[in-house]
Amino acid sequence: MCNDYRLEVEIASIMEDFDDLEINIETPEGIPNVEPRADIKMTDTAPIVRGVEGRRGVGELVNRRWSWPGNNRKPVYNFRSEGRGFTSHRCLILADGFYEFGEPIQPGQKRKTKYLFTLKNHRWFCIAGIWRSHPEVGEAFTMLTMEPGEDVAPYHSRQIIPLNRAQWADWLDPSVPAEEILGVLPKGSLPVTRIFPPMPEATML
Template sequence: MCNDYRLEVDIASIAQDFDDLKIKIKMPEGTPNVEAREDIKISDIAPIVRSGDVRGAGELVNRRWSWVGQGGKPVYNFRSEGREFTSNRCLILADGFYEFTKPDDPRQKRKTKWLFTMRDHPWFCIAGIWRATPEGEAFTMLTMEPGEDIRPYHSRQIIPLTRDQWSDWLDPSVPAHEVLRVLPKGSLPVVQVYPEVATQSQML
């Protein structure tokens, strides 16, 4: 499951996209610091839009990715099946996420790293939930059975949402099963980022 993702989009572009979709976004803690980050990892602080007091609206805040679960393990992914999530929904801002597979070369110790992006837009949102913990508020990514784009790489997948789903996920009155679904094949282009694949010019 996903334990690493990317966000390199500036806050102005994020705010403009929400405005274009008529999704009202408040910033109750001021404008979040949204740095360009190639790798956002478990326990890092990152921006989310959490559901607010108005249906289909939200609050843009920075929160910790993962909370402490049973046995002290971080809860960074959370199964969505059979749950409605009638409160504490959030959108996790991203422009890519990573999956890792065993290397083809047994001499290679590090796993092969793959980057997935959204075909139809430079950035997207991942379905998540947040909760208050003794250490402060934190969020986690929801998961489901993989679609065709992810299945060759992992037995589970996080849930990227298309732009027309963002408002619905922020509205807890919209049933979760109407929003949480896999995308059609080809929606999530993938490239190998480690080991770096040599280009034709590099091989000449």
């Protein structure tokens, strides 16, 4: 499951894309100061867009912590989507890539092969998420997961859920059933590149 993702696209460009989709983005805490980051890891703070109850087509752009402490004290950075309706506290997690880790680089080593997934034909995308308030860490978000599609299945037994742009407004609207939105993208939608160890040349797998 995903415990590392990337966001290097400027917030100004992201705001323009939301505007093109007629999704009004409000900034109740001011525009987040977001530096381009190749690696965002659990417990880091990162930008999300959360829905505004009763206001279709409106989202709030805020910075929040990725993961909250679970009952076993481990960070809840991924959350199974199957069988759940998510009738409140939905959010869009902004990203331009996410990582999965494969087999160890050498037998006996802990460091694993690192793969980057991006979205075909788009500079950035949104991952389906939810957020909640936790008494220890305040508001935090997590990524929803499901059985993998054909692009991710060779690398992991679960996957996070990148959404088509046409689905963003629906995900922010909890009156739209989750099962009508959440699903895997068609084969070939998520190009993958081996990041570490690097390929001899830039190669798309």
